[in-house]
Amino acid sequence: MTTHDDPRARDASVFPDPVYKETVLRPLFDGAKTHHVAGFRAIDRAHLVMLAETGILPRATAGRIARALAEIDAEIDPAGLSYDGTVEDFFFLIEAELKKRLPADDTGRLHTGRSRNDIDHTLFKLALKPKFDRLAAKLRALITAALGLAEREKATLIVAYTHGQPAQPTTFGHYLSAAIEVMLRDHERLVQARALLDLSPMGAAAITTSGFPLDRARVAHLLGFAAPLQNSYGCIAAIDYATATYSAVELVFLHLGRLIQDLQVWTAFEVGQLYVPNAFVQISSIMPQKRNPVPIEHLRHLASQTMARARIMRDIVHNTPFTDMNDAEGETNEAGYQAFATGERVLDLLAALLPALQVDGRRVAENIRRSCITITELADTLVRTEGLSFRTAHEIAADVARAVVAADGDLPRDGYAPFRSAFRQHAGREPQLNEAAFAEAVSPEHFVAVRERFGGPGPQALTSAIAGYRGALAAAELAATATAAREASAHHELDAAFADLMGAA
Incomplete structure (x- = not known):
């Protein structure tokens, strides 16, 4: 040769x-x-x-x-x-x-007037939309379940943690409302990504559209899309519909994973402020006393699997050329579809588990007693009633907490004597706060009740917040229903137009 x-x-x-x-x-x-x-x-x-x-x-x-x-x-x-x-x-x-x-x-x-390029990306969008819509619907169902639980438990005390340590009392409803806000924001990110899925690539052909007088808007409408995607090069090269879709999906399960981790900790024997009913508990094959809430573990690893599968799509696209390519097509999309399969399982299981959970009030009360977590309100009360600076009030409260914890006491019952001593030391006078007022100031019920600020756990603030979340969820349901109706109407219109064409001579 x-x-x-x-x-x-x-x-x-x-x-x-x-x-x-x-x-x-x-x-x-x-x-x-x-x-x-x-x-x-x-x-x-x-x-x-x-x-x-x-x-x-x-x-x-x-x-x-x-x-x-x-x-x-x-x-x-x-x-x-x-x-x-x-x-x-x-x-x-x-x-x-x-x-x-x-x-x-x-x-x-x-x-x-068409190419496999515009066909392929249209196929991928058509396949993603129903998967995406099912996932979004299941997220809304989870939000509905969480709202019901937040309403039921809006006055139920729990211990809130920071840095893994008991911090302040709040209510389970207040905690859940924080998670609901994140879920609603995650749903909004899904909606934004879904808008990109709703733009049709058909008519872009290979790269530059066609010399034929194609009606791209008509094809988009018949296929149930809101409109055609404008730039024909972007139709076959941009694929940000995929990266946006899977980024939004990834965030849903990244954020849910943090909630699930709290459930794991809070149901542990040492904390025990949440009780998991028998329907969600498995036993040990050897240890008769064990109650293992293993559905929470399955939620955790399935959420992680979903997040990782969604991230695959972004990782594959990274550093690929801005052009039509197989990297973002058939097999890559099929790998991404697995994220929806595991994600749906997480949302279904969590929506079933949440309403079944119960707060163990005895454990919460004991953890509040042992940790002295209402002491912040004592400092605040001293600023308001005694005219002290917050720093001086903080030092008095810190001395009280140390004394009560060292004695393994109960702050409302055993804290007044160390309070008077600390107050005299730091303020140089006797406090005006009597023993009854002191006990009320450091009670967990009072701690929550006075926090009626916007976003706080106070009864009125929390009731107003939950009503707002319900309104946002209702609006999301209406929008999803309208989109589904539009796409169903387009499907019927396509069937009718095609049937009419079949009768052409």
């Missing part, structure tokens, strides 16, 4: 190479028949209707193609197909089937 030999002249190989067939083409074909058959069908029909309506194809020609497509749908069950390498992929399978059923002059006309 010399350097002037042309290897193309000697190439006797036949597509596909058997290893390439098994390692790439078969998995892609199987993924298409599993996830994208309905999408292919809808795209073919919508594009064909548009070609006929714009006059790009004669109506009679479009009618013959429509009837052939209907025959393919009736005669071929994609689930029963096994990839044999005679065609490159599912798209070319449909092309081959059309060729069998159409006059030679009609063969290939359906592909006028």
